[in-house]
Amino acid sequence: MGEVIIDFIQTMGIVNITWQQVVMIIIACVLLYLAIAKGFEPLLLVPIAFGMLLSNLPLSGVMNEAISKIQFINPVGVEAFKEGVNAHVSTQTPGGLLHYLFQGDELGIFPPLIFLGVGAMTDFGPLIANPKSILLGAAAQFGIFTTFLGALVLGFGAQAASSIGIIGGADGPTAIYLATKLAPELLAPIAVAAYSYMALVPIIQPPIMRALTTKEERCIVMTQSKPVSKKAKIIFPIVVTIVVSLLLPAAATLIGMLMFGNLLKESGATDRLSDTASNAMMNIVTIFLGISVGASAEAQIFLSAQTLMIFALGILAFAVGTAAGVIFAKIMNLICKEKINPLIGSAGVSAVPMAARVSQKVAQAESPGNFLLMHAMGPNVAGVIGSAVAAGILLSLFG
Structure with missing residues (x-):
């Protein structure tokens, strides 16, 4: 049970955040303030600042690229494959939405x-x-x-x-x-x-x-x-x-x-x-x-x-x-x-x-x-x- 709790804690963004991400989150919040409170072109600045906020939240994965994995197997006993020829199974992890x-x-x-x-x-x-x-x-x-x-x-x-x-x-x-x-x-x-x-x-x-x-x-x-x-x-x-x-x-x-x-x-x-x-x-x-x-x-x-x-x-x-x-x-x-x-x-x-x-x-x-x-x-x-x-x-x- 203890390992499960530790694993869960390790998946939390707050324990993975870096000072660089903190700086970027602060910058994003300042831009949101300027856009909403001061009216500095909110139609531009609100989407930009919020995108910046999302991508710098640790482990959010919004900008992750898709990951493809190809696993090679030897289909023993399958007549369709000749000796020395491998088949492969392709799996893919989707990327983040904003990517x-x-x-x-x-x-x-x-x-x-x-x-x-x-x-x-x-x-x-x-x-x-x-x-x-x-x-x-x-x-x-x-x-x-x-x-x-x-x-x-x-x-x-x-x-x-x-x-x-x-x-x-x-x-x-x-x-x-x-x-x-x-x-x-x-x-x-x-x-x-x-x-x-x-x-x-x-x-x-x-x-x-x-x-x-x-x-x-x-x-x-x-x-x-x-x-x-x-x-x-x-x-x-x-x-x-x-x-x-x-x-x-x-x-x-x-x-x-x-x-x-x-x-x-x-x-x-x-x-x-x-x-x-x-x-x-x-x-x-x-x-x-x-x-x-x-x-x-x-x-x-x-x-x-x-x-x-x-x-x-x-x-x-x-x-x-x-x-x-x-x-x-x-x-x-x-x-x-x-x-x-x-x-x-x-x-x-x-x-x-x-x-x-x-x-x-x-x-x-x-x-x-x-x-x-x-x-x-x-x-x-x-x-x-x-x-x-x-x-x-x-x-x-x-x-």
Whole structure:
């Protein structure tokens, strides 16, 4: 009886827990607090943090791989087998639930589906109405290539540096997609860093935006954009898909899904499909992707010097991307007759619509009557395209 009790105690998680797992559980609880109590993008952070919590509970087995065993036997007396030929019996222990969900990340399935849903929810009208916005979206991708160079200096290879740099695009699906292609061994820290920083955009961006602009610049009121025709909105996703795919075939999957989702929305003939892509499918894939990405952050993988460097480079990428967008908007004001509020440049980092909302919030803190949201959505959606194009460039160069 004593041995049974001892065996039972040894199967308890509390006697098998390590200090690394304790640290990861605390981090997961802090992220849950930020998501639920402080409202930092709970749709992203709650699944990620809870997946992290589950995978770091000792002996939970949620991320265990399936184990196959082959037992060879000698079928003596069975005429169907000749001498020297063995038969075998195969047995398999199933893997954990989140291990199977994580295959959607590893195989590059979930990120394009997220892009499909994002496309179905996105209005490219502000970008079409103000084509200059695409320059701000492009400028914000400067953080990607700056961080790529920084990662090379720190000793990462070109493929790993590319995967780390893309964190600066503030686009979690793109970061996951590129990491699965170029540096799958770094997928866990890159994915968690990308989504964590996306959720923390309201904290990271405002100090940088205020530091780089004057009160007068933050109070610039932009004129209302011209209306965009339905025909232009239908043609836009088709043209973008063709042009980008011809120039960068590696970006065709992400851009294609993004623009396909947008075409479902704008065509007016596929309302049911658009509704499914932007609601039910998007919610399901977000849950699966979030909880499986969080579960990949196991203590033995996550708590390392390399992971700390990735997180440091990730915050650098966000900061540089935000600063580059704001600075480029200021440069455009030296050239353009119609003034641009530099705050919308920060929205080019792609986190839709979080970054655009931050631009609006910072502007209204200075001038309550200044409504920048629709103006900021131009560079914001341009940033989505820009990050996918940047990923295509890196994949073409180093894939």
